[in-house]
Amino acid sequence: MAAARPLHAPVLRASGIVQSFLGTTVLHGVGLELRAGEVHGLVGENGAGKSTLMKILAGAHQPDAGTLELDGEPVSFASPIQAQRAGIATVYQEFNLLVDRSIAENVWLGREPRRGPVVDRRRMLRDTQALLESIGAQGLDAGLPVRQLSVAEQQIVEIAKAVSLDARVISMDEPTAALADHEVSLLYRIIERLTERGIAILYVSHRLREIFDLCTTITVLKDGTHVGTWPAAELDERGLVRRMVGRELSAFFPDRPEGAELGEPMLELEGAGNGFVDDIALTVRAGEIVGLAGLQGAGRTELLSGVFGADPFTRGTMRLQGRETRIRSPRQAVRAGLALITEDRKGQGLSLSLSVLQNALGVVRAVFPGRTGAARQAAPERLAELALVARGLDQEVQFLSGGNQQKVVLARWLAVAPRVVLLDEPTRGIDVGAKYGVYEVMRRLAADGVAILMASSELPEVLGMSDRILVMRDGRIVGEVPPTSSEEDVLALAAGAEAEAAA
Amino acid sequence: MTAVAVQPSLGRRFVAGLGTPSGAVFLLLVALLVAVVVANPNFADPNQLVRFLARTAPIAIAAIGQFFVIVSGEFDLSMGAVIATQVVIAGNVIGQDEAMILPGIALMLLVGVVVGVVNGLLTTVAKVPSFIVTLGMMLALYGFVRFLTGGAATGNPVDSFREIGRGLLLDTIPYPVIMLIVVGAAAWALMRAPYGQTLLAVGDNPVTARLSGTRTVVVKTSAFVLSALAATVAGILLVGYAGVHPSIGQGYEFQAITAVVLGGAVLGGGRGWVLSAAAGAISLELLFTLLNIAGIDATWRPTVQGAIIIAAVALGGVAWRAARKPSAPAAAARAEDPDPAPPSKTTTPPITTTTGEQ
Amino acid sequence: ACSTDGSVDPSANPDTGTEQPAETQASGEWFDQAVYDEQFEQRSATFEGDPETPWLQYIDGEMTDTAEWATDEPMRACFANASISNPWRQTGFITMQQQAEALTESGVLASMEVRDAGDDDNTQIADIDYFISQGDCDAFIISPNSTAALTPAVERACETGRPVIVFDRGVDTDCATSFIHPIGGYAWGIDTAEFLIDNLDEGSNIVALRILPGVDVLEHRWAAAEKLLTEAGMNVEDHFTGADPTEIKSIITDALSAGDVDGIWMDAGDGAVAAIEAFEDAGAELPVITGEDEMSFLRAWQERDITALGPVYSNFQWRTPLLALEMIANGEPVPTEWVLPQVPVTEDDRDALIEANEGMPDGHYARFGGEDLPGFPDAWQNR
Amino acid sequence: MSAVVGARPVRRRRLSTTAIVYLVLVAVVALSAVLVTAAGKSFFTAGNLAAILTLMSILGFVAIGQTLVILAGSLDLSVPYVVSTASIVGAGIMAQGTAGILPGVVAALAVSALIGLANGLIVTRLRVHGFIATLGVGLIISGWLGTSFQGSFGSAPPEFRTIGATLIAGVPLSTIIMLACAGLAALMLHRTRLGHHLYAVGGSAQVARLSGVRTQVPVVVAHVLCSTLAGLAGLLLLARTSVGSPTIGSQGGYDLMSIAAVVLGGTLLSGGVGSVLGTIGGVAIFAVLDNVMSVLEVNPFLKDFIRGAVIVVAVALYAWRSIQRRPPRFRKEAGA
């Protein structure tokens, strides 16, 4: 798919883009050229400025300096609508959907088709249905409210919305962040159809394999500066990482400690289930990292929230450190020594307008108020260990980049010294460097005898970090594989017979 | 190697704090005080000042109570009705019987707790918006109390009880002032304690708070209880200060919300200083006093109050957005800033991101 | 016959006839010399009837012939009440209910259906229309929430051809069978102002505490008082208090901090105690004060032995409409405009009144006139 | 592909909130009829129904406007004062006679619309929370009303008053006008771009903005329409009372009552979800409730208590069912 296509003249050219927030410059004169029919990869660490650059192209931010040219004509966008009219559509990193409105209403928002003065609702539905079919999502009913859609389906609506704009340029900011590996192939097909129509795609992702699968050209940003732009064919993963990080990463995953011994079972489930998962049996021992693999919607998040008491199990037994325990609320879970690092950092993991320190002490204060003093003393050091980059402990976490936010989430939980840590997509949306940091924390915790249960959609991560891998499908655990398995083995198990054909 | 900067000095934090809407209200307070004293030099007499403070204590205490609810992301419109209820209880239950003072106060506190718990549980468990819950509670309380008493309270309670709102400690400091100081100090301590911080976290993001082991139901409900208890204390002071009357407390809920907002707290929760709420309440009273001295017809008072709260909130927002603009020339270059961020959810000084090495 | 225009002969309608083409009122001009003069006279007029039953007394004048409505059947009365949202109205309504009970016993009334408008003109109009359309009212009693706004609805009630009795506040039409009210607001203003002038030196500082603007009954009280007080060379400043004692106390405290206050004028008595306490708290000499026949005021007056007057807006008028119905059922003529006596409480009759109302709550009105009704005193004591 | 969009469980169509509102209304009517009959009176008489419909009309106007504002994510606490202002302005101009009717109506509505514009601009341009902005504007107007007008003002000519008293086939003209406004508002919401954008802004201003919606426009328009409708309510009150009154709006408590009616009608207070149809249902529930309490001569204080309780219980009912629960995948309670 990455086959070289003849290069056209650039559709969109950005040069010398400078953008600052609150006196901090996050883009220092960045340039970019997009050509018709190409998929242009934009990569860089967390906080490198990828999303910011995209938002400038989309008219959501106005740059402090720099120029945009469309077909050689200078343009400037005061609002997203101007950018859209000019043919630049954007799929943002965060979903931009109205959950209480239908798919059709979302797709046509801001440009509802009219007949006379009134909105032509029938045409809206018909066109949306046709659009969904054209990108291969015929299973979706255009009249459904978005609230009822799964994350992957919502992503499809986002893309449909961009396509419907008849855009010449579509930017996608980590469109696969919420997708499981096999679902990405649908996106590949959609992107292929789009490029065939001569649409230029700006593609931001932290998944390097996707970058190489899809992109013809790759631009690397680092700390808001333009490192360079290369044809994809000239780069390999290792070289790309070196350009992103500025140095070579010896390995993507920290080494497993030699000859580490597993301890007592810390978390045991038997026949556990609730409305979303059923018949769950598993054991996680002290010092062990158990991976949970599965497709989107397999029920991994539900399993973790069942253990943690957010959606308590209604049947089966749970034993913590050998003692039978019934966890009915997150509070009980925390008291019992559990920690849950959720997949939705902003929505469920952080108090965005509170400071780093307030967040870091959040769990302690809520559950063990008596230990607040000690935790506050320890906080600066703990955050330093996690290599948090922030202006101060009183900085609001909403201004941190994704990776640093994740470090604050970790700090929140480490402050209560949990014995069992549940991790849900621990590295979603964070860059290679920060990922490595998270992995190191996991290894260190395991070495200290903590039991870790990690759900992840990134197979390399599951394979690279886990001591054992449990595979889920349709709310049940369907098997266990060793970390030495191949990605294909895991996928086959996760997708069942159906997906084997696809794989 | 950490890249976390050390905490700035206390002095710098103080100055920075005055720049936030919650800090600015103290500047407003001082400015109004100066204006009042200039207009009426008698006011500078410590005796006068302390009496003025005594008079504003009930609304300031009510504002402190309202603050807890607002910072947790809710509203309490039932405050005025709680005050009215407590006033009627004071008149009917305590009456002229000294022996009933303690049982009476106990009953009032109990009623406060019950109202708070009902408000809180309906909001958190039944998931009814607090605006509606407390509106319903307001109607129900006003109606119920008047129904029970036929609209008339028996009369003023015994003087020794009314001393709480009327008397002076050592013939110098009115009890309401002491009460305000005690409540203010307790509220300040509470907001610094884990409870207060958890309350802020619940106001900011209830999902995160719940998943962190917070009993959001308990925490939010207790905010409503604190609010109802503050209203109870305000009621005790008011019945002491002014006696029993069905109109006491009417409009206190909006007055208190105004004070809290003037104190820089953000409707929707997660942000604000508790003492600023009290400062907001006192500022508002100072403003009315100033209008009075200036001989402006009392009928214009709502107009001034309305203009003030709009201006205060708008300026708070503008000040904050101005702080976010990078620098003067760059800001001028894009006068029209369609900033997507919600109006005033944020109030901190600028940040700079330093780069860490791995 | 109903007249629809606003230019009703003011002398026929003293308390409210001042509702002239409303443009002139917008400026806050409530004073009407003709009505003022009339009420001035009425204060010393002779009232027909037994002084023991002041609620049946009236000033001689035009009578409405009611022979057409004479009946032996018990009547179904329909009462559209403005509200019972203040102690004065609550006291009166209890009296009225007791009176209704007595008349039901005696077979005059079959029932009294009551609708309470909750202080809302629109609701009261709907209430009256409901009474009209449901059609089973033998007579209408209306205590209007406001004067001009209720006029069309009262006219519609008149058009049914049944007796219509309006009391307390009036309306801009003379179609009612009887309009019952005490002498009026100007009389209150004259009584109180004269009292203050008699008891204070020229140039004294008087603070007037008024409940709220725009209510004619209250505005007339102040219009007359202000005129007399300023003419007598007093320094008056007036404030609106919303009847809130907190507000009253603050106003007095501020006034005392700015200088002496010699007199207090109030347009209702229930906040008077707060005003007196403000003087006590500030350690100032107690003022000459005019309040009302409200119990808390009378008691405070007695306890402190201040120089005071208790003007009255006769609460017993709440009995009169039902008694008028009784007269109508008997075919007796009733005064077209039934002006009831309005005698202020003075130091002389204060103690007797307090004794007679022993056990009544604050917010009760001493001249409520229900002592001879069957429910006395429990009905007023246990509200 | 099918694994992405096919694996989802069958989505049940649930009873819409509006349907529930009307079920509640039917229940309330049925209960009322029973209670009224038990009291020896009749509920379904022309007079009583006209009384209910009349009661609905004024609150209805205000509540329709309030629905628009709440859907757009704001709130309007200034409505009572707009109602009064419109009645004052209308009556002042109409005092000159029949010739003043049209100018009076136009001026009253124009002034109302201007107040709405001010509300809208304060909310959007100055970015003041709708609660504070409209509370403030309401206070500003109330000060002006209280200072400049005492007692009633102006008058309405008889021709204008007929609007308040006319019945068409037993239905008050005012109710018909109100329902027409409701229809127009519903049409606007569902069939115009503006309406779609109003929902969008209320649902998420950020999403709407990034979709190219000019987010300030729907909010301002909603406020203007809300105030204009409140102005209509003021004019209707003028027709019923024949004089302008500076307190007629606050007498009715239209601010909190309209918000309660909107929420009772199933609209989310946080914006983005709800309908005018539901609001009319909510208003009707209130009207029937008030009517039956009046017919039964319930103590006026108890009325307030019952109103408060009904609001909370009804909204709790909706909230209870609308708590977003994902359909469970496993229903059985025993493990497989």
Ligand SMILES: Nc1ncnc2c1ncn2[C@@H]1O[C@H](COP(=O)(O)OP(=O)(O)OP(=O)(O)O)[C@@H](O)[C@H]1O
């Ligand atoms: N609205 C904003 N206000 C203040 N700072 C911002 C804002 N948006 C982005 N930043 C800062 O700008 C920098 C670049 O952010 P950006 O989101 O563009 O990074 P990114 O490359 O997309 O990172 P990620 O991979 O984590 O998504 C970060 O330091 C971020 O904190």
Ligand SMILES: Nc1ncnc2c1ncn2[C@@H]1O[C@H](COP(=O)(O)OP(=O)(O)OP(=O)(O)O)[C@@H](O)[C@H]1O
């Ligand atoms: N908003 C929603 N409404 C209805 N059903 C949903 C919703 N979100 C998810 N589901 C369904 O719930 C089930 C579990 O979804 P979920 O995404 O939590 O699983 P998961 O294995 O944790 O996947 P991942 O962690 O990759 O998101 C799936 O059947 C999914 O389709």
Ligand SMILES: [Mg+2]
């Ligand atoms: Mg990004």
Ligand SMILES: [Mg+2]
């Ligand atoms: Mg998941």
